[in-house]
Amino acid sequence: xxxxxxxxxxxxxxxxxxxxxxxxxxxxxxxxxxxxxxxxxxxxxxxxxxxxxxxxxxxxxxxxxxxxxxxxxxxxxxxxxxxxxxxxxxxxxxxxxxxxxxxxxxxxxxxxxxxxxxxxxxxxxxxxxxxxxxxxxxxxxxxxxxxxxxxxxxxxxxxxxxxxxxxxxxxxxxxxxxxxxxxxxxxxxxxxxxxxxxxxxxxxxxxx
Amino acid sequence: xxxxxxxxxxxxxxxxxxxxxxxxxxxxxxxxxxxxxxxxxxxxxxxxxxxxxxxxxxxxxxxxxxxxxxxxxxxxxxxxxxxxxxxxxxxxxxxxxxxxxxxxxxxxxxxxxxxxxxxxxxxxxxxxxxxxxxxxxxxxxxxxxxxxxxxxxxxxxxxxxxxxxxxxxxxxxxxxxxxxxxxxxxxxxxxxxxxxxxxxxxxxxxxxxxxxxxxxxxxxxxxxxxxxxxxxxxxxxxxxxxxxxxxxxxxxxxxxxxxxxxxxxxxxxxxxxxxxxxxxxxxxxxxxxxxxxxxxxxxxxxxxxxxxxxxxxxxxxxxxxxxxxxxxxxxxxxxxxxxxxxxxxxxxxxxxxxxxxxxxxxxxxxxxxxxxxxxxxxxxxxxxxxxxxxxxxxxxxxxxxxxxxxxxxxxxxxxxxxxxxxxxxxxxxxxxxxxxxxxxxxxxxxxxxxxxxxxxxxxxxxxxxxxxxxxxxxxxxxxxxxxxxxxxxxxxxxxxxxxxxxxxxxxxxxxxxxxxxxxxxxxxxxxxxxxxxxxxxxxxxx
Ligand code: HEM
Ligand SMILES: [Cu+2]
Ligand SMILES: [Cu+2]
Numbered sequence: 001x002x003x004x005x006x007x008x009x010x011x012x013x014x015x016x017x018x019x020x021x022x023x024x025x026x027x028x029x030x031x032x033x034x035x036x037x038x039x040x041x042x043x044x045x046x047x048x049x050x051x052x053x054x055x056x057x058x059x060x061x062x063x064x065x066x067x068x069x070x071x072x073x074x075x076x077x078x079x080x081x082x083x084x085x086x087x088x089x090x091x092x093x094x095x096x097x098x099x100x101x102x103x104x105x106x107x108x109x110x111x112x113x114x115x116x117x118x119x120x121x122x123x124x125x126x127x128x129x130x131x132x133x134x135x136x137x138x139x140x141x142x143x144x145x146x147x148x149x150x151x152x153x154x155x156x157x158x159x160x161x162x163x164x165x166x167x168x169x170x171x172x173x174x175x176x177x178x179x180x181x182x183x184x185x186x187x188x189x190x191x192x193x194x195x196x197x198x199x200x201x202x203x204x205x206x207x208x
Numbered sequence: 209x210x211x212x213x214x215x216x217x218x219x220x221x222x223x224x225x226x227x228x229x230x231x232x233x234x235x236x237x238x239x240x241x242x243x244x245x246x247x248x249x250x251x252x253x254x255x256x257x258x259x260x261x262x263x264x265x266x267x268x269x270x271x272x273x274x275x276x277x278x279x280x281x282x283x284x285x286x287x288x289x290x291x292x293x294x295x296x297x298x299x300x301x302x303x304x305x306x307x308x309x310x311x312x313x314x315x316x317x318x319x320x321x322x323x324x325x326x327x328x329x330x331x332x333x334x335x336x337x338x339x340x341x342x343x344x345x346x347x348x349x350x351x352x353x354x355x356x357x358x359x360x361x362x363x364x365x366x367x368x369x370x371x372x373x374x375x376x377x378x379x380x381x382x383x384x385x386x387x388x389x390x391x392x393x394x395x396x397x398x399x400x401x402x403x404x405x406x407x408x409x410x411x412x413x414x415x416x417x418x419x420x421x422x423x424x425x426x427x428x429x430x431x432x433x434x435x436x437x438x439x440x441x442x443x444x445x446x447x448x449x450x451x452x453x454x455x456x457x458x459x460x461x462x463x464x465x466x467x468x469x470x471x472x473x474x475x476x477x478x479x480x481x482x483x484x485x486x487x488x489x490x491x492x493x494x495x496x497x498x499x500x501x502x503x504x505x506x507x508x509x510x511x512x513x514x515x516x517x518x519x520x521x522x523x524x525x526x527x528x529x530x531x532x533x534x535x536x537x538x539x540x541x542x543x544x545x546x547x548x549x550x551x552x553x554x555x556x557x558x559x560x561x562x563x564x565x566x567x568x569x570x571x572x573x574x575x576x577x578x579x580x581x582x583x584x585x586x587x588x589x590x591x592x593x594x595x596x597x598x599x600x601x602x603x604x605x606x607x608x609x610x611x612x613x614x615x616x617x618x619x620x621x622x623x624x625x626x627x628x629x630x631x632x633x634x635x636x637x638x639x640x641x642x643x644x645x646x647x648x649x650x651x652x653x654x655x656x657x658x659x660x661x662x663x664x665x666x667x668x669x670x671x672x673x674x675x676x677x678x679x680x681x682x683x684x685x686x687x688x689x690x691x692x693x694x695x696x697x698x699x700x701x702x703x704x705x706x707x708x709x710x711x712x713x714x715x716x717x718x719x720x721x722x723x724x725x726x727x728x729x730x731x732x733x734x735x736x737x738x739x740x741x742x743x744x745x746x747x748x749x750x
Contacts, residue, residue: 044502074743139636142565149745153480170569170638174750178641
């Protein structure tokens with residue numbers, strides 16, 4: 001009995017929904033649109049559908065996604081955290097042999113102040129802030145992310161061209177914002193393997 | 209109709225808007241000068257960031273809000289042909305917003321709120337800044353309420369009649385603003401003010417950014433809708449023709465209002481506190497909201513073509529030449545569309561996140577929004593002002609040719625200012641820096657572009673002064689001897705609408721659609737902060 005009433009109610013509401021949509025469509029067809037205008041709207045819809053398809057396919061099949069790892073961290077206690085303690089910062093190989101770079105942003109620099117990484121190699125950056133909101137960009141590359149206090153900003157990328165690059169803060173973080181920058185050396189892959197001593201690279205960065 | 213009370217109301221709002229505008233233009237020129245390092249004595253981050261914060265707030269919040277309120281009151285009263293509902297309430301809205309503006313201006317100008325117009329937490333401003341911003345918004349809510357009441361009352365008095373398009377657009381904007389401002393209002397009331405007063409010790413910076421993103425996208429459409437309104441309701445008539453399609457216009461305003469709201473995460477593409485699925489969802493919506501702009505572009509160009517042909521223009525492009533280029537409304541619309549087309553390409557790059565990574569938070573971004581906002585949108589504010597001013601002060605415009613020169617120089621100056629700005633972004637220059645101190649070769653390439661920007665800004669500043677001078681002169685001139693009779697004229701559409709389906713004549717349905725979309729696109733992303741193990745940040749100075 002109870003159940004039948006509920007089913008009846010569902011039927012009614014589905015029915016009224018269908019009616020509503022039917023009405024809406026009838027009215028939609030009755031409004032006056034010039035045929036040229038209809039054509040234009042169809043073109044606009046097509047273009048938009050194409051662009052939407054591109055970003056959707058990129059996201060699902062090519063893994064083109066913005067840095068979005070929702071991972072929290074206590075920005076006030078970084079020095080106590082194992083991962084972002086001073087001695088653990090900079091370039092490291094993780095257990096799988098992948099390169100992981102851990103960096104701390106704080107007014108007004110990125111620490112360590114100089115790092116060296118190989119070109120044409122997948123590199124995972126993990127950025128955290130010790131104070132306010134920052135942004136980091138290595139110009140002419142897509143190494144770009146916001147660094148929000150309380151969160152770890154993780155981004156994986158690779159640098160095609162060797163060279164010396166600046167690392168710039170690109171979000172206002174205080175009156176010294178334009179002084180907030182550091183350096184990164186992108187070294188040709190062969191040379192990197194030759195010297196192959198990440199330890200050496202690390203030492204260099206510590207000397208800075 | 210004797211609309212002296214409404215004219216005074218509109219004029220007061222518009223003057224506040226334009227005084228804010230001219231002050232901020234001087235600051236803009238100072239900023240490009242300071243940034244370039246051309247005059248070493250100017251170098252001071254303290255003064256610079258106080259200036260950019262004030263410039264951004266004056267342009268983004270004061271010019272726009274007061275302009276939209278003043279224009280809205282006058283549109284409502286002239287299109288519905290009724291007095292403004294509750295004049296006293298309208299004035300109280302004006303005074304509350306003005307009080308808020310002054311209250312925010314004091315800490316801004318004294319360097320106690322150098323947090324930029326986005327005031328991202330956990331950097332903190334003086335609490336008076338947050339109170340001022342709140343009052344400015346509260347005053348504008350009163351305006352929204354009055355617009356909605358006038359819309360409803362008119363519909364009751366005129367059942368089944370189509371609401372005049374101008375009023376339909378204005379009400380759409382009022383509702384859009386109520387929805388839009390909710391995000392930043394929650395951020396200010398529950399995070400910024402309690403933190404500044406010491407009631408709470410920490411805030412979640414990720415939540416603050418999410419709430420701000422709720423507001424940051426649709427606010428752009430709040431600014432833009434008056435420009436689109438003028439495209440539809442003034443331009444066709446001024447060009448000597450007809451509106452191409454009234455229904456398409458309504459559809460465009462509805463889609464703008466509905467789809468500009470649930471897409472704010474394109475401002476968070478590069479942020480760690482939101483997951484990629486939500487970003488994709490908002491990214492898709494971002495492309496959808498370009499449809500009404502494409503439709504608007506089409507309708508305006510089609511209306512102009514009709515006018516051009518009615519005026520005897522022939523051939524594929526002949527109608528362009530026969531348009532009344534010396535009409536300030538028509539000229540503005542053409543220049544505005546040109547800037548919109550250029551800016552539109554930039555917008556597609558921003559919206560696609562692979563490309564966005566290259567230019568995110570670089571100088572490209574202010575370059576882009578000066579083109580679209582200070583260009584496309586503000587040039588239509590000028591056009592509306594030139595058109596309304598004679599009716600508001602009951603005197604003819606001081607000088608039409610001065611107005612035309614002003615519009616052309618604004619367009620040219622904007623081109624010279626924003627082209628190098630975009631290039632600087634591609635060359636990697638970050639936004640929001642007060643000077644260039646990076647010791648790298650890269651910066652050598654930046655110099656010539658910064659110098660070009662000073663020149664562009666100078667042209668814009670001159671143009672802005674001409675604008676204010678023309679309006680002031682118009683008002684201060686002695687009254688003409690014969691009575692002033694010009695009336696506001698709203699464009700008619702080729703096929704005048706006699707009847708409309710309810711969904712094109714009301715917002716009840718659309719409010720519900722917005723509520724559902726907002727729940728989908730912001731519900732979980734906001735709630736997640738209460739379920740995750742998050743760590744707040746204490747407030748910081750700057
Ligand atoms: C005389 C013309 C103008 C010049 C030379 C100028 C220049 C500038 C400069 C140099 C900045 C700093 C941008 C940065 O460092 O990232 C800025 C910011 C800004 N401008 Fe303008 N501007 C002008 C007119 C306008 C107009 C007409 C508007 C809008 C109606 C506007 C809206 C803004 C906003 C909202 C900001 C804040 C951006 C931020 O905080 O990142 N400007 N302007
Ligand atoms: Cu910074
Ligand atoms: Cu946006």
